[in-house]
Structure formats: structure tokens, C-alpha cells
Amino acid sequence: MEEIINVSGKMIPHVSPHLEIWGTVIALYLFFGGLAAGLIFFANFFYLKGKEDSMPMTVKVASMIAPIIIIIGLMLLVYDLHHWMYFWQLFLHVRMESPMSWGAWTLSIIMIPAILWPLHYLEDIIEYLQERNPKCKFTGLLIWANNLIKKLPVLPWVMKIFRNNRRVIAYLTIYLSIILGVYTGILLSAFNARPLWNSAILGPLFLTSGVSTAAALIMWLSNDPAERKMYSKIDLLLIAVELFFIIHLFMGMLSGGVAQVEAAQLFLGGPFTATFWVLIVGMGLVIPAILEILELSGYHIPIGIPAFLILLGGLIFRFVMVYGGQASSFNIL
Amino acid sequence: MKTTRRQFIKIAGMGTAGVAIAGSVFGSVQKAAEKSLSTSTSDSELTRTPTYCEVCFWKCAAWVYKDKEGNIKKLIGNEEDQHARGKLCPRGTGGLGMYYDENRLKKPLIRRTGADGNQFYEEVEWNEAIGFIAKKMKGIKKDYGKEHMALFVHGAPAKHFEYLFKAFGNENHSEPAYAQCAGPREAGFFATFGSGVGSPEPADMQNSKCIIFIGNHVGENMHNSFVQEVSTAIDNKADIIVVDPRLSTVAAKATHWLPIKPGTDIALLLAWMHVLIYDELYDKEYIDKYAYGFEELKAHVANYTPEWAAGITTIDPELIKKSAYTMAAAAPAAVIHPGRHTTWYGDDTQRERAMAMINALLGAYGRRGGMYMGVKQKLPKYPIEAEFPEPHWSWKDITKQKYKNAAVGLTNVLIEASLPSFPKEHQIKGWFIAGTSFINTIPDRKKMFEAMDNQDLIVVVDTMPMEMTGYADVVLPESTYLERHDYSRGGKNRIAQVAFRMPAVEPMYDSKPAWWIARELGHKLGLHAFYPWKNLEQVLDWQFKQVGSSLEEMKKIGVKTFDSNESIYLLPNEDFEFNTNTGKIELYSTDFAEKGYDPLPKFTRHESPDAGFYHLVYGRAPMHTFGRTQNNPYLSELMDTNNVWINPRTAKLWGIDNGDDIWLQNQDGVVSEFSAKARLTERIRPDSVYMVHGFGHTNKKLSRAVGKGINDIPLITRVKIDPIMGGTGMRNNFVTFLTEKPKKEEAES
């Protein structure tokens, strides 16, 4: 019988014996980051494809959500910092080998197009909302914001530059949004001390998951059947890719060292098994895929169900990865 | 545990004076310790004063480092000191926790009975408390006689109160350290070599080529220079032989580990003697020159072969032989360490005799790498004009007829003399306790509680609200060693040294040093003539000046080394006279023969556990001292509870998993008050369980220690008394497991 035990009572809060330094806030932040990245990606992509008017939800309205959730995410992050009063130090340093650093910078840079984009479309958004839902109180707030913005001195000039360089900015923003989506995964995969995270597939997996959640959200919000159908197909494709990445992830872990195999065991008989396979893969990927296929075959499924399941699945996925990763280690104690 | 006259009063909810430092546990200690800087300070910004540590009884000289605000920052061992050698053990390093512990006793307390009949403690001023004690002591003197009190002490307070009692006319003092701990080795080694062992033990381990430990778990029993010397021995590639039913820390480092069945050590020792003698491995020249009784010993061990011992001890006979050869090859630089806590089965003096005899056969006594003969520097007593009154009787009159070789008072005998059934002419009616807590120390509690009930006065002097304080009539808060002067330490060692203690900081709360308490009480008892000095500093200065030093010098150096003309080893061409009847090392003890005890050790079988019961083996942990440090914030961080070690094969039979909460019940039906977690480990035999002593505190005021772990003392109900020196053998108790919380009635036995 083998024992490895702490003799000197090493009970550091949240570090030993169970690592829990990152929790709900980080999981939420990763979810929001992926979702925002997807929303921004779709907005810019379909704009470049000329679908500005035929897919108003994608290009115009949903893009408003992105900066809001990015700001919420950032606020949560700063609140979660243990030494939050020094958070500005993040912006005094650029450290290329630290995914956290260029993630922080990417997030800051992408805020600019993320805010300017819906600003540019603010009047279109107001019109869209008034058409669709005249009683919405939110519209009133947007109208007030629009009036305020018109009065600000610098902004019209900024918007003018924005308008004149739309295509270039759109290409750059797509690039930035992909970085944002992939960064949420690369951030975790850079920690070689956590065998569950230390896989190159994590970046693409998180990107795919983020874009998938964005597609689900846009599909849910849109009232254009053609738009919805397209997103159904996109989502099916993304779900297939995600499943492929997940299998790839496990294959990689199971053929790795002892620590990697043990990390994989967390999901193959360990504490996270049920949550992962039932909730994330089953409820969050397979069932929505089946529902979408049924929808595309002619059965009418309320669009909210698969969309909600994908979003919920994506959120739970982030939670499981954050907590599961911290449960995986090199077992040194 | 309710008694009729003496309710256990939890020292809880004291008045305003008691709540001197509010705030959380971490807050108060952290605040005080971090008042200076939150980053590390370099030593150049600190001042230091000398002291010697009192967390255990090794008494290492140390430097107390303080920052500019006068907060104690750290404790570092004195480089020059033989006991410390520049280091302190984890308890010494964490000693400042004793000072900053917010659960400390803060004010003197007197037991009162309220209008509703409930007893409670009232905070009083020192004057009133000491006056109360003096009145009661005078009352006992009048009603029964000044001899009818007992003093139970341990550590530095001992000297102050023994002096006071001697001035009062009472010599009934005792330390649990003798009859509950080291007494057998003193009696056993004294009978053999004419000299006791003392502390530190004079085993010359740093020069040894082979060290033998009998149940002696050094490393877990962490005494500073003891461990340092063993470490040096390991560096020198010395062989270590460990005899222990458990894979102790030192057993894991041993050349030979003999996993012995509990209670059979004497059989093994006799077999070793057989091999050493009959295979002619013993030191012939040494024995011829220095020893008496060899032929008797040779005849005695004729049939005690390794094969015979193997059947009893469950040790492979080849291993017994091999270990004997190993120690012989290293002789005379081979030594069986005398051990410390040796009160095991009631035949312990004889076991220690056997150990001493093997040391003699190896030619180790007085030889380099074996046992040295310690030297010390005596400090003269401060001159007083008065003469000590002669007590009409003392502990000797109630002890020495039965336990002829008891060298000092026995706690268990004095407790027995405190029972109402004891003959009135020698019955004890008052207890004065300083520096020891019976609840964690004295086995056979039923007798103890009955004795307590019969006392007119119980005074407890302590720094912490230990369980014992809940039974006292008067509780006196003593200052810790960091806040007071004490008599210097000057025991025997390789070189003669004197270690000085001075206060590093002012006493916290309303605590006072023991010398002050004794002096005040002495004055109230009319013993002014015995206290011509104003304070202890005055006495120490005088003492140092008598030996060529001074208070000023000792403040600067902390430890002073003195030259000694005596050699610590036997000189080769010298005739050495041992302090025995025959003047030689007595392999055959004429003293024991005279007194009717076995002159040569015999093996007696001890009880084995019934089915479903297991040997209760207890021991120490290096981060704690007995039951006194569990509340120290630094040390409770390291280990805040004990657990029960169970062999996985045994645990499987019971369906006990690692980490399960279990209670223990002993052979007399006593159940442990709290539970402890089971630790499944291969380090313990399937027929035994092991736990660390000192936990299971019940006093709620010990905020970090209360309710944690199992206290082994209540489970020790079967006590085997050593007929030679009266020690209480505690290791013949057996326990079984309870996997569910026992009903209240069972738990309150």
C-alpha cells in the first residue's frame, strides 16, 4: 500500500489539497469571451459577404451584445483579482510569452471595433427593434444614447474614419475575433502544470465552442427563417467539429504520460464523468444536433430549445474545464 | 466528568479583563507578528536577548530576536550551546506562539459557589489569590500538619516551589517525569553503573559507530541535540538498530529494524546477551577490569537463545544474531540509548537494567562512541540566614518501604495518599500543581478524581487554560519563559555549561513569573527569612559572580562554558570506582538482591489483547510537546489533531476506510470522548494501533485544540506498577474500534 501524505498540515486556502484559485468568475469570463468572439466574427464575416441587409440580426443587432458582455466579463475579472487595485499594471506591460498578457491586450484592442460597430448601426438597430417589438423599453434607452452620441464632439469624426475604412477594419476585426476565441483556450493550454489543459487542441476547441454559442444565440434572436436555417446548418457543422476535437483531446491525453492519462480519467470514471458526457456532450451537443436535423427535415422544433441547450452546454463546458483542470496535476502533493 | 465537591469549571466568558485582545485567532497573532513589516527583515534591524527554551525539557539556549517595536520576531538557537548548537526544534522555533496565544490565562481565578449552587471562577487580584492560598495552607497546617500537602511540578517552576515548600516544612514533591516517564532508566542504570542517566542522556552518539534504540522513536521524539547527534552518526555511516513494533521514523533509517511484538523486549535483550557472551563478542578486557557478576549473568542467559526469543518476539532469529554481531563489531563505539519515556509494562526497571548490562558487555560505558560521564558546573545557592524546618515525615515514609529504589517522590503514590481511605497520619489534603496537567498525564483517572475530591485546596499554576485548571480552587497565570527570569540551566553534558534566562518582553496580561509567585506566597506564609532577595535577577547576578561571570556578561553571551577537570571517558590506566556496592559495574545487582528484587532481569509474559482488541501504542510527534502545545498557533498549524494508525489488513476486517472517523473503546469499557480519523498504513503491526499522545483536549478555552483527536490517557486504565521504583507502566491497554458515535453514557465513563 502506498501513501503520500502531508505531514506539516499544508492547508493553503484554495491551493492545497484542492486547487480552486480560478472558479465561477473565470468560467463565466471564458464563456463570454468565446460568445463575444463568435458574435463579432459573424457580424464582420457576413458584412464582408454583403449580407448586411439580408441578415440584419447577424450584422447589426447581435453585434450590440458583444461589447456589453465583454465589459461585464472584464469587470468580473477585475473584481476577481486578489490585488485588484493594481489591475492597471496589466496595461503597463506587454509580455508576449504570457497568454494572459496578450489576451488582456487583445481584449482591449477588440473593444474598439466591438463598440464602434454597433454604434455605426445604432439607428438601424433602433429601427429594427421598433419594427419588431414596438413595446420594448430598451429601444427608448438606445434612442437616448443615439441622441447623446450625436452631441459628442469627437465621435462623429471617429465614425467617419470607421465608415471610410469599413472593409479593412472588418478583415482586421475578424482576425482579432478569432484570436479572442482561440485565446480563451490557449490561455488554459499554456499551463503545462495542469495536464488536462496542456493540449494544443484546447484553443481550437474553445474557438469552435465560442462560435457555436454565438451562432446559437443569433439563431435564437433572429426572426428570419432563412437566417435561422443557415445558422442551423452552421451549428451542425460546428457541433461535428467540436465532437471531433473532443475525441482528439481524449486520444491525446490517453496516449500521453501518466499525468495526462490520470487527467483523462477524470472524465472516464472520475468525478466529472457524468457532467461531461451527459450534460456537455449529450445535452449540449448531441441533442441540439438531433433537434436541428429534425428541424431541417421538416419537423417544427421551437428554436429556443436547441439554442438554449447549446448555450447552456457551452457554459457548463467552461465550468467543467476550469474546475477539472485544477483537479488535474502531476500528483506530487 | 462531574464530581460532587469539585465541578469542572470551564474557564469561559470571563469579565472585561479577560478580553484583552479581541479579534480572530489569526488576526491577533498575525497582527502582532506583522506589526513591523510585511516583507522580511534583515537581522541587522533586530535586537536579541538570551534565554533557554521551556517548550520541552531539553532546555536549549536560544536568542530571542525582537524588532524595533519590541515584538518578538523569531527564536534562534544559541551557537555555543551543547543542547542547541545554533538550532531550535520546531517547538522552540514556534515558541513565540506561546507568548502570543490569545487563549492564555490572564488573571488569577478563585473558585466560588454562586447563589444557584453552581461553581464558577471569579477573577481576582494577585493579592487576594495569594492571600487565599496562604490562608488555606495555614489551615491545612493547623488541622493536619504542614506535611499534608503535595507539590506536583515540572520544568523551571519546580525549583521555585520546591524551595517554598521546603521553607514551609514540606518535602512531598514529585514530577510526573519520574514515575510516568524516565524513572525506570534512572533506577536501571543506577543499579548497574552507580550513576543515573539524566537529561540529555550521556550517549556519545555523534562518535558512535552503532546506536541501538529500544522503542525509542527519536525524530518523532524530537529533542534537539539528540536528533543532531543521530544525524551526525548517519553522516558517519554508523549502523542504527531499531527495536520497535512500528516503522518509526528512525526505524525507516535503520540498518536493522526488529519489528518486535509489544511487551517482549526483555526476551530480545536476554537473547542479545546470550549471543554476545556465548559467541564471545563481548569486551573481555573491559568486563574483567570493571564488571562484577559476569559468571552469574552467563549462567542466567544460558538458555536464552535467539531461537527462544524468536518465538516470543516474532523476530527472525537470524536478525537477532545479525544485529548482535553488528553492535559487537562497532564496540566500544556502540551504545544502547537509555530511552526517555520508559514506563511501559511494570517490569521496566529490569528492561533498563538489561539495556545497561548490554552497554557494559559492549564496553561502552565511559568509552568514546558509547556513554560518556557528564560534567556540570554547579551554581551555589544564595545564602540565607534561616534553617529549613524538619518535616515530621516526607514522601520517603510512604514510598520507600514498597518501592525501595524510588529516588524521588512518585506522583501516583502521592495521589494515592490523597485518597480519603489512606491512613490519616500520612493523608495529603492539599495539592499545589505547577507546570503539569494531570488530565493529560496521569493514568487511572478514577483514582485521581477521587483524590481531588478529598483535597481542601488545589492550586494550579499554568500559562494556558489546560484541563487541570478546571479542577482547581485557585488558578494562577504564570508568565511564559519569554517573559521571566529563572534559575539557570546547568545539567551534565560533555562540557560544563550554564545557560541564562532573562525576560525578552514584559509579561502579557496579568501573568507573573513563578519566582515572584513563590516569593509572594512565602511572604504571606511568614517565611520572610527565606526570601532576603528582592528579585531573581539579584540572585542570578550573585550566583554568576561566584563562578567568575556576571549578569552583564551572561546577558551578552547567553551560555558560558566552564572548564572541568574531570574526564568524560574512563582513562585507560586508571582504576575507576563505580558508585555501586561493589565499586564495579554490577552485571549482577547486589543492591537489587539485597532488597529482594531480581538481581538479573527475567522475562515475564505480559497480557495479549482479546479477539477484536489491539495493543494501544502511543508516542510523540516532533511538532508537539506532550499535551501542552496543541493550542500554540504555529504548532497547531503543523498538526492540529491525531489520527489512529491501523494496518490495512486489520482495517479491512472492520470495513474501516482511510479517513473514517472512529472512536476507541478500551478493555475496561472506557470510550474516547472524541473521534479521530483512521490512517491506514503499513507502518504499524496488524495487532496494534498507534496514536500520538497529547490531543483530545476538552477545555473550550483552548480554541485551537478543543475537540480534536483522541486523548490516550483516559484509555489507560490498566496500570502496572514497577515494584522497584514505583513507575506506572501504561502500555498494557488494548482498544477496539467503534465506527459510530457512542451514546452519551458510554462516553462519560
Next chain:
Amino acid sequence: MRYAMAMDTRKCVGCSDCVVACQTENNVPLGFCRDWIVEAVKGTYPETVQMHFKSERCMHCENTPCVRTCPTGASHVIEGGIVKVTHNECIGCGACIEACPYDARYVHPEGYIDKCTFCDHRIAQGMNTACVDVCPTSCLIFGDLDDPKSPVSMALKENDWYVLAPEAGTKPQLYFLK
């Protein structure tokens, strides 16, 4: 100059003196520790059971995952390879804690991340670290690996040793003698 520490598992008795000495020397708040003791047991009673202790702390790795991941550069390496944290540059994001395979770091109650510093304030004055100086079995050895005569270089030359989690690729500088 490359500071490193060696720890002789054959001599350690698990007394945890190194833990307490570090706490008092470096004002480590109670409830946290910069170094700790681990006990490892294997085998069966009585023939093959073995046991040893390890005293562990920040490994001051040569290939530091924590410094690499720090977004502000608060975690940095100073002369001799010692890894330190600048308190007022640290934002407390916890990335370095996630990055450490040895769980050596903790969040100090004041908000910044803290850990063993190889007592650089003592090394600067030519002393050893607090844990090395206090160890009663002298099983902790410290020194400069670049100096072949330093205690740690000699210890590594004369004894078999291993490091923890070498597969993590961190090149830890705390060596365990066996």
C-alpha cells in the same frame, strides 16, 4: 551564479522545523506556508515497508512556467536564478498558481501572490536560508551550483538524486538525495 538546494531524504525526520522557521523569518501569515513536509510510505509490514520524508518548497525552476505566464512581469527571476514576486506589480490574477506544478505559491492576505524566496535577504548578507540554518538533522543543503566546491554541488556529486515532476519540463532546482 545559480542557487539551488538539495534535501537529503535519508536524514529528514519530518519535524517541520523548516516550516515554522520560514514563517517566523519571513512573516508568513498563519494559515499559509512557503515550504512543507510530505511523507511517502510504500511496501508492506514488516518485510518491505519503507518510508521517507521530503521537505518541499518553490523549486526556483530554471524553466519557470510561472514567470512565463505572468501578465505584468511581477514574477521575475533575479540574479542566481531566484524567482521572486514584486508585490506592487502583482495583480493577483492567480495564473502563476495555475502554472506551478508544485503548488508552491499562495495568495497572501494582502492580495499579491507570495512564495519561497530562497531567503534572498539573508543570502545577500552571506547567510543561508532560514530553513537550511534551522534544520536539526542538517538535511537541507544550499549553495551555488556554478561553484563546484559549494555544499550543494558536492552533495549532488556524491549522492544519487532525483527531482519532482521532471516530465513537466520545468528544470526544478530543488534536488532530493536518496
